[in-house]
Amino acid sequence: xATVVPGVALSxxxxxxxxxxxxxxxxxxxxxxxxxxxxxxxxxxxAGYRHFDTASMYRTEQPLGEAIAEALRLGLIKSREELYIxxxxxxxxxxxxLIVPEIKMSLRNLQLDYLDMYLIHWPLxxxxxxxxxxxxxxxxxxxxxxxxxxxxxxxxxxxxxxxxGVSNFSSKHLEELLSTANIPPAVNQVEMxxxxxxxxxxEFCKAKGIHVIAYSPLGASNTKWGDNRVLECDVLQDIAKAxxxxxxxxxLRWLYEQGVSSVPKSFNKERMRQNLDIFNWSLTEEESxxxxxxxxxxxxxxxxVFGPHDWLLELDAEDI
Numbered sequence: 001x002a003t004v005v006p007g008v009a010l011s012x013x014x015x016x017x018x019x020x021x022x023x024x025x026x027x028x029x030x031x032x033x034x035x036x037x038x039x040x041x042x043x044x045x046x047a048g049y050r051h052f053d054t055a056s057m058y059r060t061e062q063p064l065g066e067a068i069a070e071a072l073r074l075g076l077i078k079s080r081e082e083l084y085i086x087x088x089x090x091x092x093x094x095x096x097x098l099i100v101p102e103i104k105m106s107l108r109n110l111q112l113d114y115l116d117m118y119l120i121h122w123p124l125x126x127x128x129x130x131x132x133x134x135x136x137x138x139x140x141x142x143x144x145x146x147x148x149x150x151x152x153x154x155x156x157x158x159x160x161x162x163x164x165g166v167s168n169f170s171s172k173h174l175e176e177l178l179s180t181a182n183i184p185p186a187v188n189q190v191e192m193x194x195x196x197x198x199x200x201x202x203e204f205c206k207a208k209g210i211h212v213i214a215y216s217p218l219g220a221s222n223t224k225w226g227d228n229r230v231l232e233c234d235v236l237q238d239i240a241k242a243x244x245x246x247x248x249x250x251x252l253r254w255l256y257e258q259g260v261s262s263v264p265k266s267f268n269k270e271r272m273r274q275n276l277d278i279f280n281w282s283l284t285e286e287e288s289x290x291x292x293x294x295x296x297x298x299x300x301x302x303x304x305v306f307g308p309h310d311w312l313l314e315l316d317a318e319d320i
Contacts, residue, residue: 003048003276008261010211012163012186013156017116019084019187021256022276023051025215025265026060032267034063040267041067045076047273053189053215053263054110055088055121056102061109069111085112086189088121088167089152092128094143099151103160118161119189120148123173123315124306134307142311145173146180153183165189167215168302170318171204178208189213189263191300193230194254194291202258214255216299217262218248227299235294239287246274253278254291 007018024044026037037060041052045067054060064085071077087110093102103118120143127139152164165187166177178184188205192198192214205212219230230236231247240247248264252275255262266272283291302312 002046003273003279005048005050005276006279008211008259010163010186011209013183015162017084017163017186019117019211019213019261020049020051021261022049022252022278023053023084023086023213023261023263024049024272025263026052026054026064027058027265028060028267031059036267038063038067038070040272042070042074042076043269044272045071047269048276049272050077050082051084051086051261051263053086053213055090055119056093056106056109057088057090057121061087061106065110065112080112084116085110086117086119087115088119089148091122091124091126092130094120094125094148096144096147096151099148100154100158100160103155107160114159115161117163117165117187118152118155119165119167119187120152120169122168122302122305123166123170124302124312126306133305137307137309140306140309140312145176149177149181153181156183163187165210170315171201172318174204174208174210184208185210187211187213189215191216191298192255192260192262193217193219194236194251194294195219195230195233196296196298197258197292197294202260206259212260214260214262217255217264218251219299229297229299233294235290239283239290243281245281246271248275249278250283250291253281253283254288257283257288 005020005022007020009018054064087106123143125141125143130139155161156164163186165185167189169188188210230251236247236250240250264275301316
């Protein structure tokens with residue numbers, strides 16, 4: 001039987017949207033392949049997932065679109081409106097006049113008329129010559145937040161997306177965006193888990209009415225950018241053992257109790273279902289206190305993704 005995932009209601013401009021608090025991430029390293037991704041998404045819909053996170057950079061928009069069409073054909077969902085679909089603007093298209101064409105390309109890939117959420121993927125601009133990471137210094141630039149956000153607002157005003165937001169933005173980036181935005185960002189999607197709790201950024205976003213969504217909520221183990229420090233954390237493992245839960249469930253429950261949504265990625269049928277089984281139990285105050293005292297370390301940095309350039313190292317030092 002499919003799990004019913006609770007949602008959180010957010011406003012974006014004049015619209016009210018509901019985000020299921022757990023979604024499915026679709027970024028794989030190494031890439032899982034078209035058919036494997038499509039099959040996993042169909043399985044996820046069977047399990048109860050209704051929130052799917054993709055991006056043009058992940059190259060998973062097409063298999064996600066095909067999986068949605070197949071789920072509708074099979075009767076796993078009655079309509080597209082049951083789903084919350086998020087995609088992201090890649091850095092090489094982070095110019096005002098390129099944004100509407102870029103979201104239209106994503107919609108074609110997804111075979112959809114609209115997105116539920118469209119995010120700026122990273123707060124920087126890459127030249128079109130970039131085809132691999134890390135990036136040469138001459139091909140990477142600071143983001144013109146004001147004009148790019150105007151392009152994002154145009155996407156919403158045209159009905160191409162119900163809401164707009166950002167990803168990997170610090171409090172400083174958000175302050176700059178909010179100073180000129182007509183429509184404030186509905187969400188900020190950032191790396192977050194018990195070993196990178198982002199307390200300062202969470203408090204800032206809460207004060208500004210920006211909902212936080214956690215990517216790499218389990219530490220992104222078995223990827224080139226992540227590691228096993230969350231799943232192999234002794235404190236989390238001890239809590240999991242005492243409660244008869246998985247370490248992943250403890251991490252996801254902790255995030256849920258912080259008022260944060262998350263997009264864990266698992267294409268394993270059993271773990272996919274386990275990751276949804278976090279709603280009919282809770283952490284004790286003692287367990288939460290133990291988690292709050294865990295040593296903190298950022299996993300994904302601007303420098304590790306794009307290269308150790310001076311101004312990227314400065315960005316990595318923000319909000320720590």
